[in-house]
Amino acid sequence: MTFPETRHSVLAAVRSEDPRERASALEGVAGAYWRAVYTYLRLRFRHSPEDAEDLTQEFFARALDKGWFAAYDDSRGRFRTYLRTCLDAFAANKHRAESRLKRGGDATFLALDFATVEGDVRALELPAPDADVEELFRREWVRGLFARATRELERWAIERETPAVWEAFRRYDLAQGGSAGRRLSYADVAREMGLPVTQVTNHLFVARRELRRLVVDALRAGCASEAEVAAECRELFG
Protein backbone atom coordinates (compact mmCIF):
# COMPACT_ATOMS: atom_id res chain seq x y z
CA MET A 1 0.00 0.00 0.00
CA THR A 2 1.32 3.42 -0.86
CA PHE A 3 0.66 6.78 0.72
CA PRO A 4 1.11 9.52 -1.82
CA GLU A 5 0.04 12.40 0.36
CA THR A 6 2.57 13.57 2.90
CA ARG A 7 0.72 15.88 5.17
CA HIS A 8 2.18 18.40 7.44
CA SER A 9 2.98 16.45 10.57
CA VAL A 10 0.21 16.59 13.16
CA LEU A 11 2.90 16.66 15.78
CA ALA A 12 4.59 19.68 14.25
CA ALA A 13 1.23 21.47 14.14
CA VAL A 14 0.53 20.65 17.78
CA ARG A 15 3.91 22.20 18.66
CA SER A 16 3.34 25.24 16.47
CA GLU A 17 3.93 28.74 17.81
CA ASP A 18 0.70 29.83 16.15
CA PRO A 19 -2.16 29.24 18.63
CA ARG A 20 -4.70 28.91 15.78
CA GLU A 21 -2.65 26.21 14.10
CA ARG A 22 -2.20 24.51 17.45
CA ALA A 23 -5.95 24.55 18.14
CA SER A 24 -6.72 23.31 14.64
CA ALA A 25 -4.27 20.42 15.00
CA LEU A 26 -5.75 19.52 18.34
CA GLU A 27 -9.20 19.56 16.82
CA GLY A 28 -7.95 17.04 14.26
CA VAL A 29 -6.51 14.82 16.99
CA ALA A 30 -9.76 15.11 18.95
CA GLY A 31 -11.74 14.19 15.82
CA ALA A 32 -9.70 11.01 15.49
CA TYR A 33 -9.71 10.02 19.18
CA TRP A 34 -12.73 11.44 20.97
CA ARG A 35 -14.83 8.37 20.42
CA ALA A 36 -12.12 6.09 21.78
CA VAL A 37 -11.55 8.45 24.73
CA TYR A 38 -15.26 8.54 25.58
CA THR A 39 -15.73 4.77 25.28
CA TYR A 40 -12.55 4.15 27.27
CA LEU A 41 -13.79 6.39 30.07
CA ARG A 42 -17.15 4.64 30.05
CA LEU A 43 -15.82 1.09 29.96
CA ARG A 44 -12.54 1.22 31.84
CA PHE A 45 -13.33 3.86 34.45
CA ARG A 46 -17.08 3.12 34.51
CA HIS A 47 -18.01 6.80 34.33
CA SER A 48 -21.64 7.67 33.71
CA PRO A 49 -22.47 8.94 30.20
CA GLU A 50 -22.74 12.52 31.48
CA ASP A 51 -19.43 12.37 33.33
CA ALA A 52 -17.71 10.70 30.38
CA GLU A 53 -18.96 13.48 28.08
CA ASP A 54 -17.63 16.18 30.39
CA LEU A 55 -14.35 14.41 30.92
CA THR A 56 -13.83 13.88 27.19
CA GLN A 57 -14.34 17.58 26.55
CA GLU A 58 -12.13 18.53 29.43
CA PHE A 59 -9.38 16.11 28.46
CA PHE A 60 -8.91 17.75 25.06
CA ALA A 61 -9.30 21.27 26.52
CA ARG A 62 -6.60 20.48 29.08
CA ALA A 63 -4.35 18.94 26.44
CA LEU A 64 -4.49 22.17 24.45
CA ASP A 65 -4.09 24.36 27.48
CA LYS A 66 -1.18 22.43 29.01
CA GLY A 67 0.50 21.42 25.75
CA TRP A 68 0.43 17.70 26.62
CA PHE A 69 0.61 16.47 23.05
CA ALA A 70 3.48 18.81 22.21
CA ALA A 71 5.56 16.93 24.79
CA TYR A 72 5.20 13.66 22.88
CA ASP A 73 8.52 11.96 22.05
CA ASP A 74 8.15 9.69 19.03
CA SER A 75 11.16 7.59 20.02
CA ARG A 76 9.20 6.24 22.97
CA GLY A 77 6.25 4.68 21.16
CA ARG A 78 3.20 5.49 19.14
CA PHE A 79 1.24 8.67 19.57
CA ARG A 80 -1.90 6.63 20.29
CA THR A 81 -0.19 4.95 23.25
CA TYR A 82 1.06 8.29 24.52
CA LEU A 83 -2.41 9.80 24.29
CA ARG A 84 -3.88 6.86 26.17
CA THR A 85 -1.26 7.24 28.90
CA CYS A 86 -2.17 10.93 29.21
CA LEU A 87 -5.81 9.91 29.43
CA ASP A 88 -5.08 7.33 32.13
CA ALA A 89 -3.31 9.95 34.24
CA PHE A 90 -6.03 12.52 33.64
CA ALA A 91 -8.84 10.07 34.46
CA ALA A 92 -7.12 8.78 37.59
CA ASN A 93 -6.94 12.33 38.97
CA LYS A 94 -10.46 13.17 37.92
CA HIS A 95 -11.81 9.97 39.42
CA ARG A 96 -11.38 11.65 42.75
CA ALA A 97 -13.17 14.80 41.79
CA GLU A 98 -16.57 15.24 43.32
CA SER A 99 -18.89 16.94 40.88
CA ARG A 100 -19.38 18.37 37.43
CA LEU A 101 -19.56 21.88 38.84
CA LYS A 102 -16.12 21.55 40.41
CA ARG A 103 -14.76 20.54 37.03
CA GLY A 104 -16.13 23.59 35.42
CA GLY A 105 -19.49 22.06 34.60
CA ASP A 106 -20.97 22.85 31.25
CA ALA A 107 -17.92 24.15 29.40
CA THR A 108 -17.99 22.73 25.86
CA PHE A 109 -14.80 22.56 23.87
CA LEU A 110 -15.80 20.43 20.88
CA ALA A 111 -19.11 19.65 19.17
CA LEU A 112 -19.22 15.88 19.55
CA ASP A 113 -22.06 13.45 18.94
CA PHE A 114 -21.96 11.56 22.23
CA ALA A 115 -25.51 10.25 21.89
CA THR A 116 -24.69 8.04 18.91
CA VAL A 117 -21.56 6.69 20.55
CA GLU A 118 -23.43 6.01 23.78
CA GLY A 119 -25.81 3.81 21.78
CA ASP A 120 -22.83 1.79 20.57
CA VAL A 121 -21.21 1.68 24.04
CA ARG A 122 -24.33 0.16 25.57
CA ALA A 123 -24.09 -2.70 23.06
CA LEU A 124 -20.50 -3.47 24.12
CA GLU A 125 -19.50 -5.80 26.90
CA LEU A 126 -17.72 -4.34 29.89
CA PRO A 127 -14.06 -5.39 29.91
CA ALA A 128 -12.74 -7.73 32.56
CA PRO A 129 -10.78 -6.00 35.35
CA ASP A 130 -7.56 -7.53 34.06
CA ALA A 131 -8.25 -6.64 30.40
CA ASP A 132 -5.43 -5.27 28.26
CA VAL A 133 -6.12 -1.53 28.47
CA GLU A 134 -3.92 -0.79 25.47
CA GLU A 135 -5.89 -3.23 23.35
CA LEU A 136 -9.18 -1.84 24.67
CA PHE A 137 -8.19 1.69 23.71
CA ARG A 138 -6.87 0.57 20.34
CA ARG A 139 -10.03 -1.36 19.51
CA GLU A 140 -12.21 1.65 20.33
CA TRP A 141 -9.92 3.90 18.33
CA VAL A 142 -10.27 1.63 15.29
CA ARG A 143 -14.02 1.52 15.80
CA GLY A 144 -14.01 5.31 15.85
CA LEU A 145 -11.97 5.47 12.64
CA PHE A 146 -14.39 3.22 10.81
CA ALA A 147 -17.49 4.91 12.21
CA ARG A 148 -16.15 8.30 11.14
CA ALA A 149 -15.09 7.04 7.71
CA THR A 150 -18.49 5.40 7.21
CA ARG A 151 -20.29 8.69 7.93
CA GLU A 152 -17.96 10.40 5.48
CA LEU A 153 -18.64 7.67 2.92
CA GLU A 154 -22.39 8.31 3.09
CA ARG A 155 -21.81 12.03 2.60
CA TRP A 156 -19.40 11.33 -0.27
CA ALA A 157 -21.89 9.07 -2.06
CA ILE A 158 -24.67 11.64 -1.75
CA GLU A 159 -22.45 14.47 -2.96
CA ARG A 160 -21.32 12.37 -5.96
CA GLU A 161 -24.96 11.52 -6.71
CA THR A 162 -24.22 7.82 -6.42
CA PRO A 163 -26.64 6.88 -3.63
CA ALA A 164 -26.77 3.28 -4.92
CA VAL A 165 -23.12 2.92 -3.90
CA TRP A 166 -24.00 3.85 -0.32
CA GLU A 167 -27.16 1.73 -0.34
CA ALA A 168 -25.29 -1.38 -1.49
CA PHE A 169 -22.65 -0.78 1.18
CA ARG A 170 -25.25 -0.15 3.91
CA ARG A 171 -27.31 -3.18 2.99
CA TYR A 172 -24.40 -5.57 2.63
CA ASP A 173 -21.27 -4.48 4.47
CA LEU A 174 -22.99 -2.79 7.41
CA ALA A 175 -25.41 -5.69 7.80
CA GLN A 176 -22.73 -8.27 8.56
CA GLY A 177 -22.77 -7.63 12.30
CA GLY A 178 -24.01 -10.10 14.90
CA SER A 179 -27.18 -8.10 15.56
CA ALA A 180 -28.23 -8.14 11.92
CA GLY A 181 -29.57 -11.72 12.00
CA ARG A 182 -29.13 -13.72 8.79
CA ARG A 183 -26.27 -12.51 6.64
CA LEU A 184 -27.35 -11.29 3.25
CA SER A 185 -25.72 -12.50 0.06
CA TYR A 186 -24.83 -10.30 -2.91
CA ALA A 187 -27.83 -11.82 -4.68
CA ASP A 188 -30.13 -10.85 -1.79
CA VAL A 189 -28.96 -7.24 -1.94
CA ALA A 190 -29.22 -7.22 -5.75
CA ARG A 191 -32.82 -8.45 -5.48
CA GLU A 192 -33.68 -5.84 -2.84
CA MET A 193 -32.20 -3.06 -4.92
CA GLY A 194 -33.49 -4.33 -8.28
CA LEU A 195 -29.97 -4.41 -9.77
CA PRO A 196 -27.82 -7.08 -11.42
CA VAL A 197 -25.46 -8.81 -8.98
CA THR A 198 -22.45 -7.52 -10.93
CA GLN A 199 -23.68 -3.96 -10.42
CA VAL A 200 -23.96 -4.55 -6.68
CA THR A 201 -20.42 -5.94 -6.50
CA ASN A 202 -19.21 -2.97 -8.55
CA HIS A 203 -20.92 -0.58 -6.13
CA LEU A 204 -19.40 -2.42 -3.19
CA PHE A 205 -15.96 -2.21 -4.73
CA VAL A 206 -16.33 1.54 -5.23
CA ALA A 207 -17.61 2.00 -1.67
CA ARG A 208 -14.86 -0.11 -0.10
CA ARG A 209 -12.14 1.62 -2.04
CA GLU A 210 -13.46 4.98 -0.91
CA LEU A 211 -13.88 3.73 2.66
CA ARG A 212 -10.23 2.67 2.72
CA ARG A 213 -9.20 6.11 1.56
CA LEU A 214 -11.36 7.73 4.23
CA VAL A 215 -10.06 5.42 6.97
CA VAL A 216 -6.49 6.28 5.98
CA ASP A 217 -7.42 9.97 6.06
CA ALA A 218 -8.94 9.61 9.52
CA LEU A 219 -5.95 7.62 10.66
CA ARG A 220 -3.55 10.23 9.39
CA ALA A 221 -5.24 12.84 11.59
CA GLY A 222 -4.40 10.77 14.64
CA CYS A 223 -0.81 9.80 13.92
CA ALA A 224 2.30 11.81 14.57
CA SER A 225 4.17 10.85 11.39
CA GLU A 226 3.80 9.15 8.01
CA ALA A 227 5.85 6.23 9.36
CA GLU A 228 3.27 5.79 12.08
CA VAL A 229 0.46 6.01 9.51
CA ALA A 230 2.15 3.27 7.47
CA ALA A 231 2.60 1.08 10.56
CA GLU A 232 -1.05 1.52 11.57
CA CYS A 233 -2.16 0.76 7.99
CA ARG A 234 -0.17 -2.45 8.00
CA GLU A 235 -1.87 -3.50 11.22
CA LEU A 236 -5.31 -2.55 9.94
CA PHE A 237 -5.16 -3.82 6.39
CA GLY A 238 -2.28 -6.26 6.40
Place this chain on the structure above:
Amino acid sequence: MSPFDDATLDHLRGVLRELSTAEPSAAPSLAFPLRPYELLEEIGRGGMGVVYRARDRVLERDVALKVIAPGGASADLAARLGREARILAQLEHPGIVPVHDVGVLADGRAYAAMKLVRGEPLSSWLAARGAERPGRAGERELAERLRLLLKVLETVAFAHARGVVHCDLKPGNIMVGSFGEVLVLDWGLARHHGSPAEAAEAAAESTAPAERAPAGAAGVRHATGATVSGAVLGTPGYMAPEQERGERTALDGRTDVFALGAILGELTAGAAPPAAVLSIARRAQALLPAERYPNVEAMAADVARFLARQPVSAHRERPGEVLRRWYARYEAPILLVVAYLLLRILFWVWPR
Protein backbone atom coordinates in the same frame (compact mmCIF):
# COMPACT_ATOMS: atom_id res chain seq x y z
CA MET B 1 -26.88 3.73 12.17
CA SER B 2 -26.95 0.43 13.97
CA PRO B 3 -24.30 -0.15 16.63
CA PHE B 4 -20.91 -0.53 15.06
CA ASP B 5 -20.33 -3.90 16.69
CA ASP B 6 -17.22 -6.07 16.63
CA ALA B 7 -18.57 -8.36 13.90
CA THR B 8 -19.24 -5.40 11.55
CA LEU B 9 -15.83 -3.99 12.35
CA ASP B 10 -14.11 -7.32 11.67
CA HIS B 11 -16.01 -7.70 8.41
CA LEU B 12 -15.02 -4.23 7.22
CA ARG B 13 -11.39 -4.76 8.15
CA GLY B 14 -11.52 -8.05 6.28
CA VAL B 15 -12.92 -6.60 3.05
CA LEU B 16 -10.47 -3.69 3.13
CA ARG B 17 -7.63 -6.12 3.70
CA GLU B 18 -8.82 -8.12 0.66
CA LEU B 19 -8.97 -4.90 -1.31
CA SER B 20 -5.33 -4.23 -0.52
CA THR B 21 -4.11 -7.66 -1.55
CA ALA B 22 -6.48 -8.35 -4.46
CA GLU B 23 -5.09 -9.18 -7.85
CA PRO B 24 -5.32 -6.19 -10.19
CA SER B 25 -7.44 -8.28 -12.53
CA ALA B 26 -9.88 -9.20 -9.78
CA ALA B 27 -10.44 -5.67 -8.56
CA PRO B 28 -9.08 -2.56 -10.21
CA SER B 29 -6.92 -0.78 -7.68
CA LEU B 30 -7.35 2.85 -8.49
CA ALA B 31 -6.99 3.85 -4.88
CA PHE B 32 -4.09 6.19 -5.45
CA PRO B 33 -3.56 6.88 -9.13
CA LEU B 34 -1.08 9.56 -10.01
CA ARG B 35 -4.00 11.68 -11.17
CA PRO B 36 -6.97 11.60 -8.86
CA TYR B 37 -9.50 9.64 -10.89
CA GLU B 38 -12.33 8.27 -8.87
CA LEU B 39 -13.69 5.06 -10.29
CA LEU B 40 -17.48 5.03 -10.43
CA GLU B 41 -18.57 2.05 -12.50
CA GLU B 42 -17.49 -0.33 -15.22
CA ILE B 43 -19.09 0.58 -18.54
CA GLY B 44 -17.32 -1.73 -20.95
CA ARG B 45 -14.87 -4.58 -21.18
CA GLY B 46 -12.93 -6.00 -24.11
CA GLY B 47 -9.79 -7.84 -25.04
CA MET B 48 -7.70 -4.72 -24.55
CA GLY B 49 -8.94 -3.83 -21.09
CA VAL B 50 -11.75 -2.28 -19.13
CA VAL B 51 -13.50 1.07 -19.55
CA TYR B 52 -14.78 2.78 -16.42
CA ARG B 53 -16.91 5.80 -15.83
CA ALA B 54 -14.60 7.75 -13.57
CA ARG B 55 -14.55 11.14 -11.91
CA ASP B 56 -11.71 13.53 -12.58
CA ARG B 57 -11.34 15.11 -9.15
CA VAL B 58 -9.30 18.02 -10.40
CA LEU B 59 -11.66 19.18 -13.14
CA GLU B 60 -14.79 17.79 -11.46
CA ARG B 61 -16.14 15.97 -14.49
CA ASP B 62 -16.92 12.40 -15.47
CA VAL B 63 -14.65 10.74 -18.01
CA ALA B 64 -14.32 7.36 -19.69
CA LEU B 65 -11.17 5.77 -18.27
CA LYS B 66 -9.76 3.07 -20.51
CA VAL B 67 -7.45 0.85 -18.46
CA ILE B 68 -5.25 -1.83 -19.95
CA ALA B 69 -5.81 -5.37 -18.70
CA PRO B 70 -2.82 -6.78 -16.83
CA GLY B 71 -1.00 -9.81 -18.19
CA GLY B 72 1.71 -10.84 -20.59
CA ALA B 73 0.47 -8.69 -23.48
CA SER B 74 -0.05 -5.56 -21.41
CA ALA B 75 3.11 -3.85 -22.73
CA ASP B 76 1.87 -4.22 -26.33
CA LEU B 77 -1.60 -3.12 -25.34
CA ALA B 78 -0.21 -0.12 -23.48
CA ALA B 79 1.74 0.82 -26.61
CA ARG B 80 -1.47 0.56 -28.65
CA LEU B 81 -3.30 2.71 -26.13
CA GLY B 82 -0.56 5.31 -26.26
CA ARG B 83 -0.63 5.34 -30.05
CA GLU B 84 -4.40 5.64 -30.03
CA ALA B 85 -4.19 8.61 -27.67
CA ARG B 86 -1.57 10.35 -29.83
CA ILE B 87 -3.69 9.82 -32.94
CA LEU B 88 -6.84 11.07 -31.24
CA ALA B 89 -4.97 14.13 -30.04
CA GLN B 90 -4.40 15.04 -33.71
CA LEU B 91 -8.01 14.51 -34.77
CA GLU B 92 -10.27 17.25 -33.52
CA HIS B 93 -13.65 16.47 -35.02
CA PRO B 94 -17.21 16.27 -33.61
CA GLY B 95 -17.34 12.63 -34.74
CA ILE B 96 -14.18 11.62 -32.87
CA VAL B 97 -13.96 11.28 -29.08
CA PRO B 98 -11.29 13.56 -27.65
CA VAL B 99 -8.65 12.20 -25.29
CA HIS B 100 -7.99 14.21 -22.13
CA ASP B 101 -5.08 12.49 -20.52
CA VAL B 102 -2.88 9.38 -20.59
CA GLY B 103 -0.75 7.92 -17.85
CA VAL B 104 0.00 5.04 -15.57
CA LEU B 105 -1.95 4.08 -12.47
CA ALA B 106 -0.25 3.38 -9.18
CA ASP B 107 -0.50 -0.35 -9.90
CA GLY B 108 1.43 0.11 -13.14
CA ARG B 109 -1.42 -0.23 -15.63
CA ALA B 110 -1.63 2.25 -18.46
CA TYR B 111 -4.79 4.31 -18.86
CA ALA B 112 -6.30 6.89 -21.18
CA ALA B 113 -8.98 9.30 -20.00
CA MET B 114 -11.43 10.25 -22.72
CA LYS B 115 -14.60 12.22 -23.03
CA LEU B 116 -17.51 10.24 -21.66
CA VAL B 117 -20.01 9.84 -24.50
CA ARG B 118 -23.59 8.74 -24.14
CA GLY B 119 -25.32 6.66 -26.76
CA GLU B 120 -25.41 3.13 -28.06
CA PRO B 121 -23.24 1.19 -30.50
CA LEU B 122 -24.51 1.10 -34.05
CA SER B 123 -24.91 -2.68 -33.69
CA SER B 124 -27.43 -2.19 -30.82
CA TRP B 125 -29.05 0.74 -32.60
CA LEU B 126 -29.68 -1.48 -35.64
CA ALA B 127 -30.91 -4.39 -33.51
CA ALA B 128 -33.38 -2.10 -31.72
CA ARG B 129 -34.81 -0.79 -35.01
CA GLY B 130 -35.31 -4.29 -36.46
CA ALA B 131 -35.64 -5.13 -40.13
CA GLU B 132 -36.45 -2.48 -42.68
CA ARG B 133 -40.11 -2.06 -43.52
CA PRO B 134 -41.52 -2.29 -47.05
CA GLY B 135 -43.00 0.64 -48.98
CA ARG B 136 -42.66 4.33 -48.12
CA ALA B 137 -41.79 3.60 -44.48
CA GLY B 138 -38.96 1.40 -45.68
CA GLU B 139 -37.67 4.15 -47.99
CA ARG B 140 -37.65 6.64 -45.13
CA GLU B 141 -35.87 4.13 -42.88
CA LEU B 142 -33.25 3.43 -45.55
CA ALA B 143 -32.71 7.15 -46.07
CA GLU B 144 -32.23 7.66 -42.33
CA ARG B 145 -29.68 4.84 -42.16
CA LEU B 146 -27.78 6.19 -45.16
CA ARG B 147 -27.70 9.70 -43.68
CA LEU B 148 -26.19 8.14 -40.55
CA LEU B 149 -23.63 6.35 -42.71
CA LEU B 150 -22.81 9.65 -44.39
CA LYS B 151 -21.83 11.10 -41.00
CA VAL B 152 -19.51 8.12 -40.45
CA LEU B 153 -18.04 8.61 -43.93
CA GLU B 154 -17.44 12.31 -43.26
CA THR B 155 -15.65 11.50 -39.99
CA VAL B 156 -13.46 8.82 -41.57
CA ALA B 157 -12.71 11.10 -44.54
CA PHE B 158 -11.55 13.76 -42.06
CA ALA B 159 -9.13 11.26 -40.49
CA HIS B 160 -7.89 10.14 -43.90
CA ALA B 161 -7.21 13.75 -44.83
CA ARG B 162 -4.82 13.80 -41.85
CA GLY B 163 -3.15 10.56 -42.90
CA VAL B 164 -4.91 8.33 -40.36
CA VAL B 165 -6.53 5.02 -41.38
CA HIS B 166 -8.80 3.51 -38.73
CA CYS B 167 -8.32 -0.19 -39.67
CA ASP B 168 -11.05 -1.50 -37.33
CA LEU B 169 -14.30 0.07 -38.49
CA LYS B 170 -17.35 -1.97 -37.53
CA PRO B 171 -20.80 -1.29 -36.02
CA GLY B 172 -19.47 -1.97 -32.51
CA ASN B 173 -16.98 0.89 -32.88
CA ILE B 174 -19.58 3.42 -33.99
CA MET B 175 -21.65 5.15 -31.33
CA VAL B 176 -25.03 6.68 -32.11
CA GLY B 177 -26.21 9.42 -29.76
CA SER B 178 -29.79 10.13 -28.80
CA PHE B 179 -29.98 13.02 -31.29
CA GLY B 180 -28.57 11.00 -34.18
CA GLU B 181 -25.02 12.25 -33.71
CA VAL B 182 -22.35 9.73 -34.63
CA LEU B 183 -18.98 9.04 -33.02
CA VAL B 184 -16.28 6.77 -34.39
CA LEU B 185 -14.53 5.01 -31.50
CA ASP B 186 -11.59 2.72 -30.82
CA TRP B 187 -8.67 4.01 -32.83
CA GLY B 188 -6.31 1.48 -31.20
CA LEU B 189 -5.41 -0.14 -34.54
CA ALA B 190 -5.24 3.10 -36.52
CA ARG B 191 -2.23 3.68 -38.75
CA HIS B 192 -0.67 6.99 -39.54
CA HIS B 193 0.17 6.09 -43.09
CA GLY B 194 2.82 8.27 -44.56
CA SER B 195 4.65 8.88 -41.30
CA PRO B 196 8.32 7.77 -41.45
CA ALA B 197 8.03 5.77 -38.22
CA GLU B 198 5.01 3.89 -39.48
CA ALA B 199 6.65 3.18 -42.82
CA ALA B 200 9.78 1.81 -41.12
CA GLU B 201 7.71 -0.36 -38.79
CA ALA B 202 5.61 -1.69 -41.65
CA ALA B 203 8.66 -2.39 -43.80
CA ALA B 204 10.31 -4.30 -40.98
CA GLU B 205 7.24 -6.49 -40.62
CA SER B 206 6.90 -7.01 -44.35
CA THR B 207 10.46 -8.33 -44.59
CA ALA B 208 9.84 -10.83 -41.83
CA PRO B 209 6.79 -12.74 -43.03
CA ALA B 210 7.66 -15.82 -40.99
CA GLU B 211 6.89 -13.90 -37.79
CA ARG B 212 3.47 -12.95 -39.00
CA ALA B 213 0.45 -14.94 -37.91
CA PRO B 214 -1.20 -16.86 -40.73
CA ALA B 215 -4.13 -15.07 -42.28
CA GLY B 216 -6.42 -17.91 -41.28
CA ALA B 217 -5.76 -17.17 -37.64
CA ALA B 218 -7.81 -14.05 -37.96
CA GLY B 219 -11.05 -15.94 -38.39
CA VAL B 220 -11.36 -17.40 -34.94
CA ARG B 221 -13.72 -14.84 -33.46
CA HIS B 222 -15.81 -14.00 -36.45
CA ALA B 223 -19.11 -14.67 -34.75
CA THR B 224 -18.49 -12.25 -31.89
CA GLY B 225 -17.28 -9.37 -34.02
CA ALA B 226 -14.41 -8.95 -31.58
CA THR B 227 -11.07 -7.54 -32.60
CA VAL B 228 -8.55 -10.32 -33.01
CA SER B 229 -5.28 -9.81 -31.16
CA GLY B 230 -2.04 -10.99 -32.66
CA ALA B 231 0.07 -10.04 -35.63
CA VAL B 232 -3.05 -9.75 -37.82
CA LEU B 233 -5.23 -7.14 -36.18
CA GLY B 234 -8.74 -6.22 -37.18
CA THR B 235 -12.21 -7.72 -37.17
CA PRO B 236 -13.02 -10.56 -39.55
CA GLY B 237 -15.92 -9.69 -41.77
CA TYR B 238 -14.85 -6.02 -41.84
CA MET B 239 -11.17 -6.57 -42.61
CA ALA B 240 -10.04 -5.94 -46.18
CA PRO B 241 -8.19 -8.89 -47.81
CA GLU B 242 -4.85 -7.06 -47.73
CA GLN B 243 -5.33 -6.45 -43.99
CA GLU B 244 -6.19 -10.12 -43.41
CA ARG B 245 -3.00 -11.09 -45.20
CA GLY B 246 -1.06 -8.81 -42.85
CA GLU B 247 0.27 -6.61 -45.67
CA ARG B 248 0.75 -3.50 -43.59
CA THR B 249 2.45 -1.56 -46.34
CA ALA B 250 -0.65 -2.05 -48.50
CA LEU B 251 -3.04 -0.47 -45.98
CA ASP B 252 -4.47 2.89 -46.96
CA GLY B 253 -7.81 4.69 -47.10
CA ARG B 254 -9.25 1.94 -49.29
CA THR B 255 -8.83 -0.50 -46.38
CA ASP B 256 -11.40 1.55 -44.48
CA VAL B 257 -13.55 1.81 -47.62
CA PHE B 258 -13.86 -1.99 -47.55
CA ALA B 259 -15.05 -1.95 -43.91
CA LEU B 260 -17.49 0.88 -44.68
CA GLY B 261 -18.91 -1.24 -47.50
CA ALA B 262 -19.44 -4.06 -45.00
CA ILE B 263 -21.17 -1.62 -42.63
CA LEU B 264 -23.40 -0.44 -45.47
CA GLY B 265 -24.29 -4.09 -46.07
CA GLU B 266 -25.30 -4.42 -42.39
CA LEU B 267 -27.33 -1.21 -42.51
CA THR B 268 -29.42 -2.65 -45.33
CA ALA B 269 -29.48 -6.28 -44.15
CA GLY B 270 -32.89 -7.91 -43.74
CA ALA B 271 -34.45 -5.98 -46.60
CA ALA B 272 -34.18 -5.89 -50.37
CA PRO B 273 -32.18 -2.69 -50.87
CA PRO B 274 -32.26 -0.85 -54.21
CA ALA B 275 -29.76 -2.13 -56.77
CA ALA B 276 -27.83 1.14 -56.61
CA VAL B 277 -27.19 0.68 -52.87
CA LEU B 278 -26.06 -2.89 -53.45
CA SER B 279 -23.69 -1.65 -56.13
CA ILE B 280 -22.19 0.94 -53.78
CA ALA B 281 -21.58 -1.77 -51.15
CA ARG B 282 -20.21 -4.16 -53.77
CA ARG B 283 -17.77 -1.62 -55.15
CA ALA B 284 -16.61 -0.63 -51.68
CA GLN B 285 -15.97 -4.29 -50.85
CA ALA B 286 -14.12 -5.20 -54.04
CA LEU B 287 -11.35 -7.70 -53.28
CA LEU B 288 -8.75 -5.64 -55.11
CA PRO B 289 -8.13 -2.18 -53.63
CA ALA B 290 -7.82 -0.75 -57.15
CA GLU B 291 -11.41 -1.76 -57.88
CA ARG B 292 -12.84 -0.05 -54.79
CA TYR B 293 -13.70 3.61 -54.45
CA PRO B 294 -10.38 5.45 -54.55
CA ASN B 295 -11.26 7.21 -51.30
CA VAL B 296 -14.04 7.66 -48.75
CA GLU B 297 -15.15 10.98 -50.30
CA ALA B 298 -15.99 9.15 -53.55
CA MET B 299 -18.08 6.61 -51.66
CA ALA B 300 -19.79 9.40 -49.70
CA ALA B 301 -20.55 11.21 -52.95
CA ASP B 302 -22.30 8.11 -54.30
CA VAL B 303 -24.35 7.70 -51.12
CA ALA B 304 -25.30 11.38 -51.26
CA ARG B 305 -26.27 11.05 -54.92
CA PHE B 306 -28.46 8.08 -54.12
CA LEU B 307 -30.20 10.07 -51.37
CA ALA B 308 -30.77 12.91 -53.86
CA ARG B 309 -32.20 10.34 -56.32
CA GLN B 310 -29.39 10.93 -58.76
CA PRO B 311 -27.44 8.22 -60.64
CA VAL B 312 -24.54 6.73 -58.68
CA SER B 313 -21.16 6.06 -60.23
CA ALA B 314 -21.04 2.44 -59.06
CA HIS B 315 -24.22 1.40 -60.83
CA ARG B 316 -25.24 1.28 -64.49
CA GLU B 317 -29.01 1.74 -64.57
CA ARG B 318 -31.42 -0.10 -66.82
CA PRO B 319 -34.12 2.00 -68.54
CA GLY B 320 -36.80 0.87 -66.07
CA GLU B 321 -34.59 1.92 -63.13
CA VAL B 322 -34.00 5.33 -64.72
CA LEU B 323 -37.77 5.80 -65.06
CA ARG B 324 -38.43 4.72 -61.47
CA ARG B 325 -35.71 7.03 -60.18
CA TRP B 326 -37.04 9.94 -62.23
CA TYR B 327 -40.52 9.28 -61.00
CA ALA B 328 -39.33 9.14 -57.38
CA ARG B 329 -37.33 12.32 -57.84
CA TYR B 330 -40.01 14.33 -59.62
CA GLU B 331 -43.05 12.61 -58.15
CA ALA B 332 -44.91 15.77 -57.11
CA PRO B 333 -44.58 17.70 -60.41
CA ILE B 334 -45.39 14.56 -62.40
CA LEU B 335 -48.56 14.01 -60.37
CA LEU B 336 -49.54 17.67 -60.81
CA VAL B 337 -49.12 17.45 -64.58
CA VAL B 338 -51.08 14.20 -64.71
CA ALA B 339 -53.86 15.71 -62.62
CA TYR B 340 -53.93 18.79 -64.87
CA LEU B 341 -54.12 16.62 -68.01
CA LEU B 342 -56.85 14.49 -66.50
CA LEU B 343 -58.87 17.59 -65.71
CA ARG B 344 -58.40 18.94 -69.22
CA ILE B 345 -59.59 15.62 -70.64
CA LEU B 346 -62.49 15.64 -68.26
CA PHE B 347 -63.61 19.14 -69.36
CA TRP B 348 -63.14 18.17 -73.00
CA VAL B 349 -65.27 15.03 -72.89
CA TRP B 350 -67.89 16.42 -70.46
CA PRO B 351 -71.16 17.16 -72.37
CA ARG B 352 -71.71 20.91 -72.40
